[in-house]
Amino acid sequence: MSTDDTSGDDQARFHLTRRGLLSGAAALTVATALARPGQAYAQDAQFCASLGWTVWESGRHIVSGYKDAVAKLGGTLTIADANYDVKKQADQIAAFVASKPAAIFITPADAAAIAPAVQAAVASGIPIFCGDSYVPNTTVTSTAMSNNFGLGSYGAQYISDRLNGKGKVAMVCLPSNESWDQRTLGAKSVFVRYPDIQVVSEIAFALGGSTTPRQVVDNILTANPELDAIWCAWDGAASEGTLAIKAANRKVFITGIDGGKQSFEYIKAGSPFALTLAQSFYEMAYMNAFYAHEVIAGRKAPRFVITPSYAVTKESLAGIPLPDTYDQPGEAAKLGWKRVL
Structure with a gap:
């Protein structure tokens, strides 16, 4: 295992101590627990x-959440980036099991594909904590994630309402991860209720493939001259789709899921990017690390933690700087944002 601070295909190791305190508001649960007499945390x-x-805003926030939590609560942390490579992630998990850490944190790029590796990790007896998606056919210690079905349905409802229940819609889906695919199922559960909403195109996008989201949206626009809206399973497609819509000079609006400064910038500027469902990636990671400490101390962890999501539009961004810490517990409330899921 490399101890160099590297990126890309190399594994990066971060040694963190309690002196790196979490700036801003810490999770209420964490703050309350730290204040209790006799509350022990594993410093070593x-x-x-x-x-x-x-990569992306989501990856940056996930890394920050883990680093800040370990800095606050104690211990050392080794981070390995699989860069969407399933085999590489399975090998990373196996190597981590062999090193016998106090706990292993996993953010799956393809949850179903790495399920055997996670099953083996669970069988080793090491506490396993998953973030962003659950891993099927496994019983990990705890999973912190968004309500993906709800994220998909919320965006679809926004589109349906804005079109007054009538129009032509395209979908850019992300089926490679079972949890991300739940967003598509959520969207379809809404569109099917509107007989005058016609889904004219549904593209299953593959991360790591040769086609970019921009090319997908370019093709959708070319094939559908009367298109009204595009629902996207993640903000990467919505951001690139925004550029495609502007280049084609089309009156089409687009929605995404994830959140982050780039998405907020497009939305605030009044571009075709009209809505994102901003997830709390930082809090997913922080809660995983917090409950790992709880388990080490002999206390319980919840099987599931559903972290907050916020509906972000041009109106909710008016009059405020582009937020970068909204997914740290307590920060969204300072912006006047309310959790929608």
């Missing part, structure tokens, strides 16, 4: 995190 525990990706 070794933690490992196998992350399916560290």
Whole structure:
């Protein structure tokens, strides 16, 4: 295992101590627990995190959540980036199991594909904590994630309402991860209720493939001259789709899921990017690390933690700087944002 601070295909190791205090508001649960007499935390525990990706806004917030939590609560942390490579992530998990850490954190890029590796990790007796998606056919210690079905349905409802229940819609889906695919199922559960909403195109996008989201949206626009809206399973497609819509000079609006400064910038500027469902990636990671400490101390962890999501539009961004810490507990309330899921 490399101890160099590297990126890309190399594994990066971060040694963190309590002196790196979490700035801003800490999770209420964490703050309350730390204030209780006799609350012990593992200062010398070794933690490992196998992350399916560290790119994009989501990856940056996930890494920050883990680093801040371990800095606050104690221990050392090794982070490995699989960069959407399933075999690489499975190998990382196996290597982490062999190193016998206090707990392993996993953010799956393809949850179903790495299920055997996670099953083996669970069988080793090491506490396993998953973030962003659950892993099927496994019983990990705890999973912190968004309500993906709800994220998909919320965006579809926004589109249906804005079109007054009538129009032509395209969908850019992300089926490679079972949890991400739940967003598509949620969207379809809404569109099917509107007989005058016609889904004219549904594209199953593959991360790591040769086709970009921009090319997908370009093709959708070319094939559908009367299109009204595009629902996207993640903000990467919505951001690139925004550029495609503007280049084609089309009156089409687009929605996404994830959140982050780039998405907020497009939305605030009044571009075709009209809505994102901003997830709490930082809090997913922080809660995983917090409950790992709880388990080490002999206390319980919840099987599921559903972290907050916020509906972000041009109106909710008016009059405020582009937020980057909204997914740290307590920060969204300062912006006047309310949890929708």
